[in-house]
């Protein structure tokens with residue numbers, strides 16, 4: 579260890595402005611199995627099993643050139659060349675943290691880029707995937723929210739993040755797994771980009787895709803209630819909810835979406851989600867911010883909320899809780915509580931019989947820790963402009979001293 583962040587550059591450092599020009603052919607990365615089968619049958623007049631062969635070439639062997647797909651006939655290969663392409667996001671740079679967390683900045687179009695983070699741990703490797711360029715929900719404590727919102731990512735851009743990471747890690751689905759879990763917890767609110775996210779998650783769980791078990795794919799939401807209900811109908815993944823406060827007034831200050839879907843409404847939706855399947859739990863994420871939501875009254879109210887949830891779902895520990903110490907980023911007004919304060923908060927939960935793991939900060943030397951992802955977003959909201967102004971004022975004040 580040399581005490582410095584190692585920076586590895588892959589695919590040569592390439593400015594976002596040098597991304598390839600628009601290609602109108604269908605990007606196969608946009609298709610889950612059902613759609614790809616339809617494409618082969620309806621557009622190419624081929625048998626659906628050809629779709630499975632192509633998926634295996636792409637997601638198991640990381641081949642993006644139809645010419646290399648040797649178990650497809652020559653005629654089919656040239657038909658595919660004509661009608662389709664396999665275009666993954668471009669790696670602008672890759673960084674590896676001292677704790678082996680890896681982060682990729684991926685170019686999405688001429689101006690925007692997003693971040694994807696891989697967190698290796700004992701016996702598991704978790705990839706944190708982004709769903710939007712920026713985010714419109716404007717949570718007060720979030721670096722992504724401060725960047726503003728530009729657009730939703732396509733299915734290709736979401737599954738492309740998994741592909742880039744899996745290829746770099748040497749992941750072989752079903753054999754040599756480096757990638758055991760995916761969490762939709764990167765940049766953006768996944769349920770605000772419902773169709774593309776659900777399609778990408780279906781490829782993650784498909785045997786011809788990455789073959790992950792349903793429970794190993796987690797979608798994390800700030801609390802878009804109607805979409806939680808829709809998710810329960812249309813997909814089967816683990817649900818995590820960014821809670822961050824047990825009181826409506828405080829939660830609305832931290833997360834404006836709480837005004838539209840207050841706690842009682844949100845918890846009702848989570849109960850419905852858990853009730854749809856026996857043994858299903860919901861994870862509540864709670865970012866601890868000093869003097870904001872880390873006091874004993876918050877812990878006690880949180881315990882009550884979790885207990886009520888268990889009672890309604892009729893299962894012990896149906897509500898799981900993760901504590902996340904706040905990771906500061908430039909311009910934020912919030913601070914991380916002291917280790918002692920974090921332990922005190924955790925103790926209060928433990929005393930009520932709750933296992934409340936404190937998430938270890940990973941990758942903070944490369945700005946890859948929870949809440950620190952910011953990518954590169956061209957549109958800005960008023961809040962980010964305000965934060966930028968505050969930052970400039972602070973820098974000017976420092977310069978004047």
Ligand code: SF4
Pocket residue numbers: 713714715716717720721722723724764765766767800820
């Ligand atoms: S915490 Fe999530 S939902 Fe809130 S602004 Fe950040 S990315 Fe968006």
